[in-house]
Amino acid sequence: MTTPDPFGWQQPPITPMTAEDRIEADDWVEQDLLTRDLAVERLDAVAAQATAELAYLEEQNAPQAAVDLVRRRIAAAAESRKFVEER
Numbered sequence: 001m002t003t004p005d006p007f008g009w010q011q012p013p014i015t016p017m018t019a020e021d022r023i024e025a026d027d028w029v030e031q032d033l034l035t036r037d038l039a040v041e042r043l044d045a046v047a048a049q050a051t052a053e054l055a056y057l058e059e060q061n062a063p064q065a066a067v068d069l070v071r072r073r074i075a076a077a078a079e080s081r082k083f084v085e086e087r
Contacts, residue, residue: 047077
């Protein structure tokens with residue numbers, strides 16, 4: 001008999017998957033397009049937020065290092081968006 005988990009987690013027994021049990025495609029394949037759409041939406045939100053932050057920093061004459069950091073965040077979001085759309 002095993003001792004109960006002190007954190008209350010119930011661990012299911014491990015049963016290996018046989019070749020007959022395996023499906024032809026992974027479960028997440030069908031969600032791929034939804035995931036890409038969601039990724040683009042989130043990257044657009046990051047870019048919009050960073051653009052607003054950049055405008056504020058420039059208006060406040062913030063240190064150049066802070067402005068450069070936000071510009072890099074905007075560029076990274078744009079590159080990530082392009083990567084997601086190309087795949």
